[in-house]
Structures are given as structure tokens and as C-alpha cells.
Amino acid sequence: MDKSNTLTILKNAFLIERKGKSLYEKAMEHATDASVKAFFKDLCDDEQEHMNILEKQFKAYMKSGKFMAGGFENNGGAVTAPDILDDTLKDKINAASFEATAITAAISFEEKAIKMYAQQAQDATDPEEQKMYHWLATWERTHLKKLMALEESLMESVWNDNSFWPF
Secondary structure (H helix, E strand, C coil): CCCCHHHHHHHHHHHHHHHHHHHHHHHHCCCCHHHHHHHHHHHHHHHHHHHHHHHHHHHHHHHCCHHHHHHHHCCCCCCHHHHHHCCCHHHCCCCCCCCHHHHHHHHHHHHHHHHHHHHHHHHCCCCHHHHHHHHHHHHHHHHHHHHHHHHHHHHHHHHHCCCCCCC
């Protein structure tokens, strides 16, 4: 892959992470419950970590034409959604709140990031680039699992609260 295309992909990846971080920051600001704030802060911190990684890789690639080695051996998706999403958190988010809207929007961001990272992991010829994009795709899949589990819970809550069940 030519250098300008690789740099464009890194820039786009950074932008996706920045948009996600901004969304999580805004949701954190709107949240009134400490556990909801903490949930969005964790997501925000992850996105900042991803931005830092992408920035370092961008600088390394600009300087040497290669990706930096190391740092992507751990499993970014080791924590599953049920371990993180307890009923307390689910009960603190109202289905009609800004936080619920942010969750829906974040799902779209995470899906876009996963698609891009998975494609880059597949297309990359540099082994370190492949590792980095695979690691990022794994992390974003973990975020997506968390968010989708929350959204499903919120939907069930709406159905239950409004007696939408046909039985």
C-alpha cells in the first residue's frame, strides 16, 4: 500500500476515535448518575488510548515508513459485556434520555470502526499494522457488545413499562 493511502487511513481512524470520544464525553456530561458517568468515562478513556496509539503509529510511519512494533499482544476483547453491564447501570439509563440516544449513535460509530479496522487488518502487508488494526477491531467489538447489550436492555424496559407484550 502506498504511503499516502496508509496515512489517510490512519487519519480516518484517528477521526473516528475522536468522534467517539467526543460523543462519550458529552454523554458523560449529561449523565446524572455516577455509575452511568463511569461507564461513559471508561469508553472515553479507551477511545483516548486508541487515539494515542494511532498518533504514535502515524508519527512512526511518517518518519520511517513502518509501523512501530509491540503493544498489541493482549486481548482487547477479554472483558465480555455481561461482566460489565450490571442491572444497576441498566436501571440508571432512561430509554428516552440523552444517554440512550448517545448509545444508539455510538453503536453506529463502533460498527464503522470495526469494519474499517477489520478491513485494514486483512489488507495490511506490514505485520505490525495488521496486529494494530486487529487489536483495535477487537476492542471496538467489545465496545459494541457493551452498547448493544445496553440498548437491548433499554428496549426491553420500554416494552415492559408500556405493556407492549402481546401476552
